[in-house]
Amino acid sequence: MMLKSFIAGIALLVGLFFGVFFKINSSFAPLNSCFKTSIHKFVLCNQNPNYFSLVDVPDLLRRAILTSEDDKFYQHPGIDIKETFRSLKKNLKSKKIKRGGSTITQQLVKNAYLNGDKTYSRKAKELLLSLYIEKKHSKNLLLEKYFNVIEFGPKIYGLKSGALSYFGKNLDELSIFETSVLATSLPAPHIIYKNISAGKLSEPHKKRVLIMLEKLKHKKLISEEEQLEAHKKIALFENQTKLSVPAH
Secondary structure: OHHHHHHHHHHHHHHHHHHHHHHHHHHOOOOOOOEEOOOOOOEEOOOOOOOOOHHHOOHHHHHHHHHHHOOOOOOOOOOOHHHHHHHHHHHHHHOOOOOOOOOHHHHHHHHHHOOOOOOHHHHHHHHHHHHHHHHHOOHHHHHHHHHHHOEEEOOEEOHHHHHHHHHOOOHHHOOHHHHHHHHOOOOOHHHHHHHHHOOOOOHHHHHHHHHHHHHHHHOOOOOHHHHHHHHHHHHHOOOOOOOOOOOO
16 A cells, blocks of 8 residues: 555656646746745845845854754755655655655745645645755755745744844844754744743743754854853743834
8 A cells, every 4th residue: 555655656746847847937936036935925035124145144043053954954955865755654654744854945945935735746846846946046045045934933034033033133143042042943933932922931942942052062063161051041031021023
């Protein structure tokens, strides 16, 4: 049964390959142009006041998000083959799409061009389009667009808006603790934004922050002293006034 499902999946991929690439030039706006994103319907454009370039992102924040979301971003061609097949095997076994296995490029494609439907056809389009835009654009441009399109809460898109909404700070003002909080907020941004607005961290989020700090220390991006100082800030994190959400 699993073999039949696998063969059907491959056939679907082949069919979608031709369909997606036939539509790319006519249906998808160039990534370096100004266009309305498919999921959240805001205009992704470097002329927007909240748009920022990759050089404006502190190295620690950039590395933290890569560590959290896609540690092999600069090595893979847009998709992680092993992770894709691992996810497919698990999903076929459970007969549900529970595991995404998405790279940063795939997340960008989904947010910019597709939708959040949990279907094999949407996932196949995501895979193919990810491979395509990796051929068309540099890794740095893809990362810059991703940093500007990711969601941190209701109508909060991009790292710049996330930092302002969570902590009332610019990107270059974030502490190591705040950097770790922001970098580990992407799995459930609406819930996390609600908690941050109430001045608290949930236990699962706190665990992710602690793991992130350990990884940053292991990669020698922060010292042991800086890690311990960030731990203290977790303990001291108190209620804060909800900030207004900046318009994107």
